[in-house]
Amino acid sequence: xxxxxxxxxxxxxxxxxxxxxxxxxxxxxxxxxxxxxxxxxxxxxxxxxxxxxxxxxxxxxxxxxxxxxxxxxxxxxxxxxxxxxxxxxxxxxxxxxxxxxxxxxxxxxxxxxxxxxxxxxxxxx
Amino acid sequence: xxxxxxxxxxxxxxxxxxxxxxxxxxxxxxxxxxxxxxxxxxxxxxxxxxxxxxxxxxxxxxxxxxxxxxxxxxxxxxxxxxxxxxxxxxxxxxxxxxxxxxxxxxxxxxxxxxxxxxxxxxxxxxxxxxxxxxxxxxxxxxxxxxxxxxxxxxxxxxxxxxxxxxxxxxxxxxxxxxxxxxxxxxxxxxxxxxxxxxxxxxxxxxxxxxxxxxxxxxxxxxxxxxxxxxxxxxxxxxxxxxxxxxxxxxxxxxxxxxxxxxxxxxxxxxxxxxxxxxxxxxxxxxxxxxxxxxxxxxxxxxxxxxxxxxxxxxxxxxxxxxxxxxxxxxxxxxxxxxxxxxxxxxxxxxxxxxxxxxxxxxxxxxxx
Numbered sequence: 274x275x276x277x278x279x280x281x282x283x284x285x286x287x288x289x290x291x292x293x294x295x296x297x298x299x300x301x302x303x304x305x306x307x308x309x310x311x312x313x314x315x316x317x318x319x320x321x322x323x324x325x326x327x328x329x330x331x332x333x334x335x336x337x338x339x340x341x342x343x344x345x346x347x348x349x350x351x352x353x354x355x356x357x358x359x360x361x362x363x364x365x366x367x368x369x370x371x372x373x374x375x376x377x378x379x380x381x382x383x384x385x386x387x388x389x390x391x392x393x394x395x396x397x398x
Numbered sequence: 399x400x401x402x403x404x405x406x407x408x409x410x411x412x413x414x415x416x417x418x419x420x421x422x423x424x425x426x427x428x429x430x431x432x433x434x435x436x437x438x439x440x441x442x443x444x445x446x447x448x449x450x451x452x453x454x455x456x457x458x459x460x461x462x463x464x465x466x467x468x469x470x471x472x473x474x475x476x477x478x479x480x481x482x483x484x485x486x487x488x489x490x491x492x493x494x495x496x497x498x499x500x501x502x503x504x505x506x507x508x509x510x511x512x513x514x515x516x517x518x519x520x521x522x523x524x525x526x527x528x529x530x531x532x533x534x535x536x537x538x539x540x541x542x543x544x545x546x547x548x549x550x551x552x553x554x555x556x557x558x559x560x561x562x563x564x565x566x567x568x569x570x571x572x573x574x575x576x577x578x579x580x581x582x583x584x585x586x587x588x589x590x591x592x593x594x595x596x597x598x599x600x601x602x603x604x605x606x607x608x609x610x611x612x613x614x615x616x617x618x619x620x621x622x623x624x625x626x627x628x629x630x631x632x633x634x635x636x637x638x639x640x641x642x643x644x645x646x647x648x649x650x651x652x653x654x655x656x657x658x659x660x661x662x663x664x665x666x667x668x669x670x671x672x673x674x675x676x677x678x679x680x681x682x683x684x685x686x687x688x689x690x691x692x693x694x695x696x697x698x699x700x701x702x703x704x705x706x707x708x709x710x711x712x713x714x715x716x717x718x719x720x721x722x723x724x725x726x727x728x729x730x731x732x733x734x735x736x737x738x739x740x741x742x743x744x745x746x747x748x749x750x751x752x753x754x755x756x757x758x759x760x761x762x763x764x765x766x
Contacts, residue, residue: 307432330719333428
């Protein structure tokens with residue numbers, strides 16, 4: 274059972290058998306407000322760390338989604354097309370965005386663990 | 399920078415769990431729980447808004463009407479005590495300094511209700527134009543707050559705690575009365591910014607918390623909810639009401655903005671911007687406010703561009719996924735050469751992708 278790794282742009286992932294399950298954080302959801310649309314990439318698309326993989330729209334704003342880790346898209350959360358609000362309700366669970374098949378060990382050198390991310394959030398408040 | 403300004407209801411918003419944001423230097427509630435639910439409350443039942451950040455100016459004196467006639471393109475000469483209208487302040491080039499409501503309290507006493515972000519600018523502008531008029535301008539903005547009660551149940555709710563006859567025949571749109579709400583003296587107008595029936599209630603700071611509480615209590619059984627600025631924006635967008643800084647600015651005339659119905663070029667009195675507006679009308683508008691709808695769920699937003707084939711023809715000023723209609727709606731300006739017709743359809747560039755849009759008649763939403 275691995276814990277999450279976080280980006281400064283508020284994406285995060287956890288590893289499950291070499292697959293990174295990518296979400297946005299609870300803080301991101303709180304900032305966005307009610308989510309109305311999520312645009313996700315096609316399966317098999319290969320992403321480098323930091324690549325844009327989609328966009329997320331809320332009533333108030335729109336923002337880009339960045340890959341927290343390199344990999345190829347093995348699955349996208351198709352439920353979000355009809356129920357984007359799932360991201361609000363359960364961002365780290367049912368509201369996951371994409372799964373990335375990671376080659377070897379993921380590069381986490383630029384990422385934060387939960388404690389570091391929490392102090393990063395403190396610095397934003 | 400510096401500290402945010404607060405309205406006299408700030409503590410109430412915080413106690414209600416509102417999410418507060420910096421809105422043009424004001425610490426204001428953007429939502430209490432949900433923009434979408436607050437929006438729906440106003441369309442289906444009623445919502446209560448704190449709009450105390452708006453400015454209330456008082457203009458008094460024998461020449462008050464003459465000064466107002468000089469300041470605005472609409473015609474206030476037909477207004478009697480208790481009546482008001484929607485208008486603008488224009489600059490000499492016909493651009494819009496602000497849009498506002500004016501109310502006639504009596505022939506020598508008028509109120510002007512201006513946008514929060516333009517309070518200081520408007521006050522200086524009006525004061526600078528009063529030379530030669532026997533009229534005194536003062537701002538009530540620092541001691542008078544405004545609560546808006548909006549929605550199909552607004553009149554029912556208000557009637558429980560206010561003696562005033564709220565029938566639209568006795569109290570039509572844009573009229574104003576002095577009255578009492580549970581013993582508190584207030585001014586009350588039938589007006590708003592949501593596309594629903596509703597009222598705006600002008601209350602001295604010292605009584606405004608009590609009036610806010612009375613209204614919330616009176617509306618409890620009707621599902622009255624406090625509503626933040628997030629839903630205020632989606633409500634006014636569906637009703638196609640312009641928002642200063644989006645659809646209006648000092649480069650944009652009320653004619654361009656589709657507000658020609660409120661511009662009385664025939665009125666006897668001269669007014670600031672009259673010549674420019676007459677010329678603009680004669681030569682034809684070079685840009686026109688339009689409304690449009692999109693397929694899918696992606697919202698058009700301010701500054702997105704409008705395209706006809708490979709030519710940029712305009713820009714988006716406001717947009718959202720419409721909470722009431724369920725599809726994306728937007729307003730913007732399309733540039734026109736003299737004699738050109740507005741296109742029926744065009745594309746919106748949403749972050750690098752073209753999305754086909756269809757022009758529609760405004761407003762998007764009209765109450766039944």
